[in-house]
Amino acid sequence: MKILVVDDDRVVADLVMFTVRRAGYEAVMASDAVSTLRRWQEYQPDLIILDINLPGTTQLNDGFAICQYIRRQSDVPIILLTVRGEENDIVRGLEAGADDYVLKPFSPRQLIARVQAVLRRGRTAEGSHPSAKLSIDGLEFNPKLRYVSLTNGETKTLTSLESRLLEYLMLNAGHILTTNDLVSDVWGASGGNSEMLRQLVRRLRSKIEDDPTKPFYIQNFPGLGYAFRLKR
Amino acid sequence: MKILVVDDDRVVADLVMFTVRRAGYEAVMASDAVSTLRRWQEYQPDLIILDINLPGTTQLNDGFAICQYIRRQSDVPIILLTVRGEENDIVRGLEAGADDYVLKPFSPRQLIARVQAVLRRGRTAEGSHPSAKLSIDGLEFNPKLRYVSLTNGETKTLTSLESRLLEYLMLNAGHILTTNDLVSDVWGASGGNSEMLRQLVRRLRSKIEDDPTKPFYIQNFPGLGYAFRLKR
DNA sequence: ACCTCTTGTCACAGGTTCGTCACAGGGTTA
DNA sequence: TAACCCTGTGACGAACCTGTGACAAGAGGT
Numbered sequence: 001m002k003i004l005v006v007d008d009d010r011v012v013a014d015l016v017m018f019t020v021r022r023a024g025y026e027a028v029m030a031s032d033a034v035s036t037l038r039r040w041q042e043y044q045p046d047l048i049i050l051d052i053n054l055p056g057t058t059q060l061n062d063g064f065a066i067c068q069y070i071r072r073q074s075d076v077p078i079i080l081l082t083v084r085g086e087e088n089d090i091v092r093g094l095e096a097g098a099d100d101y102v103l104k105p106f107s108p109r110q111l112i113a114r115v116q117a118v119l120r121r122g123r124t125a126e127g128s129h130p131s132a133k134l135s136i137d138g139l140e141f142n143p144k145l146r147y148v149s150l151t152n153g154e155t156k157t158l159t160s161l162e163s164r165l166l167e168y169l170m171l172n173a174g175h176i177l178t179t180n181d182l183v184s185d186v187w188g189a190s191g192g193n194s195e196m197l198r199q200l201v202r203r204l205r206s207k208i209e210d211d212p213t214k215p216f217y218i219q220n221f222p223g224l225g226y227a228f229r230l231k232r
Numbered sequence: 233m234k235i236l237v238v239d240d241d242r243v244v245a246d247l248v249m250f251t252v253r254r255a256g257y258e259a260v261m262a263s264d265a266v267s268t269l270r271r272w273q274e275y276q277p278d279l280i281i282l283d284i285n286l287p288g289t290t291q292l293n294d295g296f297a298i299c300q301y302i303r304r305q306s307d308v309p310i311i312l313l314t315v316r317g318e319e320n321d322i323v324r325g326l327e328a329g330a331d332d333y334v335l336k337p338f339s340p341r342q343l344i345a346r347v348q349a350v351l352r353r354g355r356t357a358e359g360s361h362p363s364a365k366l367s368i369d370g371l372e373f374n375p376k377l378r379y380v381s382l383t384n385g386e387t388k389t390l391t392s393l394e395s396r397l398l399e400y401l402m403l404n405a406g407h408i409l410t411t412n413d414l415v416s417d418v419w420g421a422s423g424g425n426s427e428m429l430r431q432l433v434r435r436l437r438s439k440i441e442d443d444p445t446k447p448f449y450i451q452n453f454p455g456l457g458y459a460f461r462l463k464r
Numbered sequence: 465a466c467c468t469c470t471t472g473t474c475a476c477a478g479g480t481t482c483g484t485c486a487c488a489g490g491g492t493t494a
Numbered sequence: 495t496a497a498c499c500c501t502g503t504g505a506c507g508a509a510c511c512t513g514t515g516a517c518a519a520g521a522g523g524t
Contacts, residue, residue, distance in 0.1 A: 072246045075254055145408065146453065159481060160455050196483065202502070203482085212502065222491080222500060391470060428472065434513070435471090444513060454480075454511060467524080474517080481510075487503080494497080 001119065003027040004045035006036045006066070007081065008054055012104070016049060016081075019108040020115065033066055040070060047119060049111075050098070051081045052089050064096045071097025077118045081106075103184060110181045117171040134170045136228065139208060139217060143167045148208055161186060162204045169218065169228040178225040201226060233351060236277035237261040238268045238298070239313065240286055244336070248281055248313075251340040252347060265298055272302060279351055283313040284325050296328045303329025309350045313338075335416070342413055349403035368405055368460065371440060371449055375399045380440055393418060394436045401450065401460040410457040433458060 003020050007013040008031045020027050028043055030036040033054065040048065048070065052063035067078055080093040080101040093101060100118050102111055134141045140149040146163045149155045158166065164186045169177065177185075183192045186200065201218060204210075210217045219229050235252050239245040240263045252259050260275055262268040265286065272280065280302065284295035299310055312325040312333040325333060332350050334343055367373070372381040378395040381387045390398065396418045401409065409417075415424045418432065433450060442449045451461045 072250045145459075146456075157453075161482075192483095195485095198501070199482075199484090220501070393471075424472095427474090430512070431472075437513095452512070465524100468522085470519105470521080472517105472519085475515090477512100477514080479510105479512080481508105483506105483508090485504105485506085487505105489500105489502085491500085492498080494495100 001025050001047070002043060002045045003115070004036070004039055004043060004048045005029040006031070006048065006054070006063075007051040008032065009051070012051065012081070015108075016111065019111055020049075022108075023112045023115070025115070033062075036066055037069070040076075045076060047115060048076060048078045049081065049115075050078055052093050053081075053083065064092055067093060067096040067098055079114055079118055103189070107178070107180065109178060110184070113168075113172050113175065113177060113181055113185075116175075117168065120171050134167070136170055136173055136230070137217070139170075141166055141170060150209060152209075156207050158204070158207065161200055162207065165200055165204055166208075169226065173228040174230040176221050176224050176227040180225075182225060233257050233279070234275060234277045235259040235347070236268070236271055236275060236280045238263070238280065238286070238295075239283040240264065241283070244283065244313070247340075248343065251343055252281075254340075255344045255347070257347070265294075268298055269301070272308075277308065279347065280308060280310045281313065281347075282310055282330070285313075285315065296324055299325060299328040299330050311346055311350055333420075335420070339413075342416070345400075345404050345407070345409070345413065345417075349400065352403050368402055368462070369449070371402075373398055373402060382441060388439050390436070390439060393432055394439065397432055397436055398440075401458065405460040406462040408453050408456050408459045412457075414457060 001024075003025050005013055005016045005020070005027055006029070007016065010031070013029050013031065017027050017029055028039055028045075030039045036050075039045075050063055050067060052067070054063040054066065063080070067080070070076065070078065077100075078098045080089075080098045081104055082089045082093065082101050083104050100114055102114050134143065138151040142148075143163060146160070147155050147157045148166070165182065168182065168185050179194045179197060183194065183197050186192060187196070202212075205212055205215075205218055208217060212220070215229065217229055219227050221227060233256075235257050237245055237248045237252070237259055238261070239248065242263070245261050245263065249259050249261055260271055260277075262271045268282075271277075282295055282299060284299070286295040286298065295312070299312070302308065302310065309332075310330045312330045313336055314325065314333055315336050332346055334346050370383040374380075375395060378392070379387050379389045380398070397414065400414065400417050411426045411429060415426065415429050418424060419428070434444075437444055437447075437450055440449060444452070447461065449461055451459050453459060
């Protein structure tokens, strides 16, 4: 898996490069619009991590323009890097065709989780088929229609937040996701806190009939966070 | 399925091309009257997406003329692209033989929904026979004559709006259609709102005898919209 | 003039969602 | 043991969503 990292701030770019390489990905970097487009064509990355605040002198070479330009010609996943507090950038970026975003400052672990999630989503959920499902260990989950099918045959519909949480957990199954990661993924820029997460986990668990004392799916790691269990 | 995209604005054309290609269609584009007609004959598309505002110098080569010309020789479906606020264009376009229209600016999701709807209509409703029917799960619906046949044998006539809604839902059966999509499809440029949609859904449901608490056909997805159910 | 059908608007009720608070038990540390 | 943090639990209420009944304006036919 090859990643193209685009950031004009050398420090941030180095950090991102280091992080994704440590996670086992190949990566190259670019720092301006021209080199980004050249590297994108030569290198053919599987994913682009793009700082939306590229110092575009005009509207032709800032982050949004690049995002839009690339999106028109390819469906390579694009993750935006945006500064916390600039929600407009997020909206504009997603409209320009980005797949996800990460708020700066970010934790390495969080960045990797997003990268894996986006890559996996691209592989499994190809297109927007309403029947696209996530299925792990007998738990079948349809993110589009927001319902789960349990092993006993029951199906239950999830709320919007429950669905976000379960999708994030399942897309990163087997990895521990910290409370911060989960909160910032589920609630995004609107902001949540750990208490809200606890309640959400509780409600989701009760819907999928997961006993917290002997969790089958959603396991707590005290002081760290939660993980969707893989093969036990 | 092959689509011919016609737009003189390169940006819009690229966006449309990208959108339909990502949805799995083959597509070529044209930007003026002459190339449109040539590509139409060579490429033999199954659908044409046509910007009605082609810069025709005369009334011989603007969007309406092309639409009319093609319609006289073929029944290939034509979807118009029109600027919001120019309702006259829509009327003229439909009179010129277009099958449907999409307002600019449009969301990719909306464009795809229309494309699928028109293609499906063309496939099932072969031509525009007044006897052409949509039939799903025992509910038979005739969009031209605007009546439904229920499983118990009853037939009821629908109003214009009810018919628009049901057609859109059935043509996109299995997909959740957001409130915004449904409103902008049913009421188009004249503008509706979510309250009007609720009432319309209510009246349609009562006509097809669909119990909202245990919907057989029209299912609500809280916070998202409605969908015509496919076999679970 | 009268009636009917359509459709937009309003008020209300019930359910759901979700944020908040208070509390209990377990593990860890001083 | 006591203090503390983390987690799970129960409960409450506000905000929101949805379904419902009712009414009125307008179009169109008789």
